[in-house]
Amino acid sequence: MRTIVHLSDLHFGRVDQQLLEPLRALTVKLAPDVLVVSGDLTQRAKSDEFKAARAWLDTLPGPQIVVPGNHDIPLYNVASRFLTPLRNYTRHVTLDLAPEYVDEEIAVLGINTARSLTFKDGRINHEQIAQIRQRLGAVDPQLTRIIVTHHPFDLPESFDKDDLVDRAPLAMQAFAECGVDLLLAGHLHASHAGNSAQRYKISGYAALVVQAGTATSTRGRGESNSFNVLRIEPDMVQVERYSWVEGTASFEPVHTERFRRDGDTWAMAGEA
Numbered sequence: 001m002r003t004i005v006h007l008s009d010l011h012f013g014r015v016d017q018q019l020l021e022p023l024r025a026l027t028v029k030l031a032p033d034v035l036v037v038s039g040d041l042t043q044r045a046k047s048d049e050f051k052a053a054r055a056w057l058d059t060l061p062g063p064q065i066v067v068p069g070n071h072d073i074p075l076y077n078v079a080s081r082f083l084t085p086l087r088n089y090t091r092h093v094t095l096d097l098a099p100e101y102v103d104e105e106i107a108v109l110g111i112n113t114a115r116s117l118t119f120k121d122g123r124i125n126h127e128q129i130a131q132i133r134q135r136l137g138a139v140d141p142q143l144t145r146i147i148v149t150h151h152p153f154d155l156p157e158s159f160d161k162d163d164l165v166d167r168a169p170l171a172m173q174a175f176a177e178c179g180v181d182l183l184l185a186g187h188l189h190a191s192h193a194g195n196s197a198q199r200y201k202i203s204g205y206a207a208l209v210v211q212a213g214t215a216t217s218t219r220g221r222g223e224s225n226s227f228n229v230l231r232i233e234p235d236m237v238q239v240e241r242y243s244w245v246e247g248t249a250s251f252e253p254v255h256t257e258r259f260r261r262d263g264d265t266w267a268m269a270g271e272a
Helices: 017-030 047-057 078-083 087-092 126-137 168-178
Strands: 002-007 034-038 064-067 100-102 106-110 144-148 182-185 192-195 208-211 226-233 236-245 250-262 264-271
Touching: 002 017, 002 106, 017 250, 034 106, 034 182, 047 087, 064 106, 106 126, 126 168, 192 250, 192 264, 226 250
Parallel strands: 002 034, 034 064, 106 144, 144 182, 182 208
Antiparallel strands: 002 226, 100 106, 192 208, 226 236, 236 250, 250 264
């Protein structure tokens, strides 16, 4: 079994400072095999925000798979936005825009969906899809295959389809052919877990789709700050949501869902 702690939408620059130390301590206690951060490390892509985010990430366990979000591209500095959109991200966080972790049980691939032209929305391009095919073609087919992006490939019913990654159907077809099991994303500041079968009618295939809320931002959009812990076995994934509880000033487990794989189809097996 492998454990992944899935954080998203940190938004340094608009962080609730009281959450940082409890979240750090709990993450260390959970001892994940991989820490995933699915974008929006900062609020306005400023150097000091990235430095603060990097300093905090350095207190957390590794290995870490980190991808940028739309807030990690400058909004008001037009020259930087279009000429060097991820300069501060690559200077202070990581040069690797396609991070990868592979061991004997899981393969985790990070993909950058943040773009200068789309502002809030995200996109995946043909070159990235080809790279995913190549990268996953090189790993053991028995591994649980996980893609990490900021922008989601699927959504809860209450969200507008415009929030989906651009070219999502094309990417999902490639994911089906590559046997991708699990899609981790953020962006919406809303927690969710389900499969892709309703939106994408791909015969014999349904990926498990897991959204993380915002771990530390003051912009909760109606949901308490939260993050996910995934317990991954070859044919079973347990998704535990931890939410901030003001009364105890701590993150507490509030909901658990279990998903089972049958062939290339993931479906809910129960909840607690």
